[in-house]
Amino acid sequence: MPHPYVLLSAAVSLDGYLDDTGPERLRLSGPADFDRVDEVRAQSDAILVGAGTLRADNPRLLVNSAERRAARLAEGRPEYPLKVTVSGGGDLDPALNFWSTGGEKVVYTTDKGAPKATAALRGLGVDVVPVGPELDWPAVLEHLHDVRGIRRLMVEGGGRVHTQLLQEGLADELQLALTPLLVGQPDAPRLFGPGGYPGGVRNRMRLVETRPVGDVVLMRYVPTAPGAGGLASAADRHWLELACELAAQCPPSRTAFSVGAVVVASDGTELARGYSRESDPVSHAEEAALAKLDPADPRLPTATVYSSLEPCARRASRPAPCARLILEAGVRRVVTAWCEPDTFVPSADGSGLLSARGVDVVVLPEYGERAAEPNRHLLGG
Numbered sequence: 551m552p553h554p555y556v557l558l559s560a561a562v563s564l565d566g567y568l569d570d571t572g573p574e575r576l577r578l579s580g581p582a583d584f585d586r587v588d589e590v591r592a593q594s595d596a597i598l599v600g601a602g603t604l605r606a607d608n609p610r611l612l613v614n615s616a617e618r619r620a621a622r623l624a625e626g627r628p629e630y631p632l633k634v635t636v637s638g639g640g641d642l643d644p645a646l647n648f649w650s651t652g653g654e655k656v657v658y659t660t661d662k663g664a665p666k667a668t669a670a671l672r673g674l675g676v677d678v679v680p681v682g683p684e685l686d687w688p689a690v691l692e693h694l695h696d697v698r699g700i701r702r703l704m705v706e707g708g709g710r711v712h713t714q715l716l717q718e719g720l721a722d723e724l725q726l727a728l729t730p731l732l733v734g735q736p737d738a739p740r741l742f743g744p745g746g747y748p749g750g751v752r753n754r755m756r757l758v759e760t761r762p763v764g765d766v767v768l769m770r771y772v773p774t775a776p777g778a779g780g781l782a783s784a785a786d787r788h789w790l791e792l793a794c795e796l797a798a799q800c801p802p803s804r805t806a807f808s809v810g811a812v813v814v815a816s817d818g819t820e821l822a823r824g825y826s827r828e829s830d831p832v833s834h835a836e837e838a839a840l841a842k843l844d845p846a847d848p849r850l851p852t853a854t855v856y857s858s859l860e861p862c863a864r865r866a867s868r869p870a871p872c873a874r875l876i877l878e879a880g881v882r883r884v885v886t887a888w889c890e891p892d893t894f895v896p897s898a899d900g901s902g903l904l905s906a907r908g909v910d911v912v913v914l915p916e917y918g919e920r921a922a923e924p925n926r927h928l929l930g931g
């Protein structure tokens with residue numbers, strides 16, 4: 551199911567803390583960085599914080615700049631982003647600033663927390679949404695996307711919320727403001743807590759920007775570790791997007807599809823990429839990518855192949871279709887955007903062929919349009 555784009559935002563001390571142990575909220579960002587955060591809020595459809603942050607900071611979470619609010623209104627958007635919080639227990643203080651400022655608010659909670667939250671917030675116009683016996687993050691994101699129409703979600707903490715979204719592979723981007731101070735208190739809240747993170751300790755995220763903002767450094771990272779099994783992660787979407795970009799770069803053809811493919815190790819390392827007709831006039835994207843790898847590469851059995859079009863099941867121009875090449879390479883996971891239309895091969899079903907041999911095939915239909923785009927001339931009507 552489609553999710554909003556999830557951006558985790560935090561200011562962090564040089565020793566990895568979000569706050570100190572004192573009663574007042576620690577302002578790590580300087581004025582220039584708070585203004586940058588205001589800009590990111592203004593670009594977002596919704597802002598989410600955990601109930602722990604509501605209790606600790608009593609935040610308003612507004613777009614503070616009148617110009618930015620006016621620009622939102624001029625674009626036909628609400629003046630303020632939707633404010634969202636999550637609470638397991640539903641124990642929420644109705645006197646907090648969060649409820650009395652800004653625009654619409656929603657609380658995601660558990661079945662058990664819902665009656666408590668509803669009673670506490672009665673008359674405040676807050677939508678209380680139970681998502682099951684536990685706080686199920688994919689259900690929260692699906693509800694925000696499908697019911698609230700949220701496409702861009704800014705998450706402003708705290709540490710527990712950031713940790714879970716990253717560990718569950720649901721964060722599309724991290725925006726960290728590294729601030730030149732040291733907290734030095736072992737009991738202070740940390741940015742990311744212990745536990746397993748996608749791709750393990752060898753996973754390196756991709757740095758997409760660094761920028762000085764006053765005396766802090768903004769670092770923007772995107773996750774790279776593929777999801778596991780049949781579940782899609784945010785990084786899966788990024789890699790599939792790259793496959794779609796490669797498809798758009800193929801030499802044009804009237805007799806074959808334009809497809810892009812990327813092979814990615816479980817720790818998020820890109821192993822190879824390819825595109826249709828890259829090496830010769832009939833080569834396929836997955837074939838071109840896999841040909842760049844040593845068949846004995848020990849990373850292949852835990853790798854994921856991203857292909858804008860599902861791997862082919864039959865072909866006339868080569869003895870082995872791409873689905874077979876993938877099986878022979880030992881790859882056990884494929885992520886694709888678009889199922890092969892009947893243009894050249896009726897009922898191809900490369901995904902079915904792979905699934906029947908135990909490969910996890912994840913289809914992300916929200917990228918289908920992009921994958922089909924360079925092939926419009928082949929699709930008729």
Ligand SMILES: NC(=O)C1=CN([C@@H]2O[C@H](COP(=O)(O)OP(=O)(O)OC[C@H]3O[C@@H](n4cnc5c(N)ncnc54)[C@H](OP(=O)(O)O)[C@@H]3O)[C@@H](O)[C@H]2O)C=CC1
Nearest residue numbers: 560561569600601602603637638639685707708709710711
């Ligand atoms: N420097 C910065 O940029 C920022 C700093 N902070 C700091 O972070 C600290 C707060 O962080 P933290 O204490 O981790 O709190 P969080 O804001 O992450 O909220 C945690 C709360 O959210 C609810 N929750 C989250 N996940 C689940 C789940 N899976 N199941 C059930 N409930 C869940 C629970 O609410 P409930 O208890 O109601 O059940 C839980 O107590 C503060 O000190 C704050 O100042 C916060 C944001 C940004």
Ligand SMILES: Nc1c(N[C@@H]2O[C@H](COP(=O)(O)O)[C@@H](O)[C@H]2O)[nH]c(=O)[nH]c1=O
Nearest residue numbers: 561576577578579587607609610611706
């Ligand atoms: N302390 C801290 C942040 N804290 C975040 O800002 C929220 C408060 O925003 P507001 O209601 O506008 O005052 C707070 O709840 C938390 O999510 N953010 C940052 O960029 N830098 C910082 O140093």
